[in-house]
Amino acid sequence: MDLLKLAWGFAQVGIGAFGGGISTLPLIRHILVDNYGWLTLDGFNQVLALAQVTPGPIAVNAATFVGFQRAGISGASVATLSVVGTPLLVVIAVSALLQCGPEGCMDRFRSALRPTVAALLSLAFLPLARTAFSGVGPALLFTAGLAALRLRFFRENPPALFLLFGLAGLALF
Secondary structure (H helix, E strand, C coil): CHHHHHHHHHHHHHHHCCCCHHHHHHHHHHHHHHHCCCCCHHHHHHHHHHHHHCCCCHHHHHHHHHHHHHHHHHHHHHHHHHHHHHHHHHHHHHHHHHHHCCCCHHHHHHHHHHHHHHHHHHHHHHHHHHHHCCCCHHHHHHHHHHHHHHCHHHHHCHHHHHHHHHHHHHHHC
């Protein structure tokens, strides 16, 4: 039964993972923490950190880790195949339907997906922005933007800008 729950949970992640990477985090968190309770919020943050330092997409790494944690090798296999296989099947089906449809159907479909991707990216950005923009964050962001736009040295040497504001962030925080 746990394998079926893993398959269904990660199939939902795979189908809803428009935009990839960071934009899928709210959905992954909702399914793993809120819907199924497989992870606590701290556990989710640890899985996220682990998924980001290992090679491969975040959703696939999270599926493999949580699947293994819940049901061993078979759980890892089912979760990983679900998160990868379900959207693959959906893309094949939609592609076949759009190939048979009227001209310009694919362009309209892509245009319809743009607001969804933008909303998912916003959902991923907002919790990070709340933390970053508290305290001295807005002043630091404004100064960084001004320096990046106005100072020729930083326009020609972006790594120097990263280094400068990394040191500033280290000193301030």
